[in-house]
Amino acid sequence: MxxxxxxxxxxxxxxxxxxxxxLTEEEKQRQSGIVIxxxxxxxxxxxxxxxxxxxxxxxxxxTTDIIQDIxxxxxxxxxxxxxxxxxxxxxxxxxxxxxxxxxxxxxxxxNIKQPPMEAWCETAFESGL
Numbered sequence: 001m002x003x004x005x006x007x008x009x010x011x012x013x014x015x016x017x018x019x020x021x022x023l024t025e026e027e028k029q030r031q032s033g034i035v036i037x038x039x040x041x042x043x044x045x046x047x048x049x050x051x052x053x054x055x056x057x058x059x060x061x062x063t064t065d066i067i068q069d070i071x072x073x074x075x076x077x078x079x080x081x082x083x084x085x086x087x088x089x090x091x092x093x094x095x096x097x098x099x100x101x102x103x104x105x106x107x108x109x110x111n112i113k114q115p116p117m118e119a120w121c122e123t124a125f126e127s128g129l
Contacts, residue, residue, distance in 0.1 A: 020059045040069055048075065051070050071099050080114065081093075092123050092124075092125075
């Protein structure tokens with residue numbers, strides 16, 4: 001069963017990558033804007049004080065405007081920090097305290113910003129998410 005799920009997920013990812021590759025940059029930006037506007041108007045988002053969000057890659061919904069709004073709205077922002085060692089992987093959600101801290105984050109080999117694993121960071125679970 002697990003093997004068939006992995007195969008299905010792999011095929012789905014391949015299909016999605018193919019479809020996204022056909023989109024123009026303008027269309028990707030337009031679709032990102034639609035998603036962002038819907039999210040920012042949601043009652044659940046407006047009422048939330050602590051937000052976990054991914055840092056987007058080139059072909060994903062762009063999250064930088066959402067992150068900026070989190071800080072502008074004085075909400076707490078948590079982002080993924082991951083580590084891979086062989087077949088083992090680890091991810092936690094760590095607090096990002098400001099836009100300036102976001103801009104200063106180093107980039108991983110996957111071209112994703114994140115705090116270094118050796119740096120102490122407040123995690124969402126430690127502080128009561």
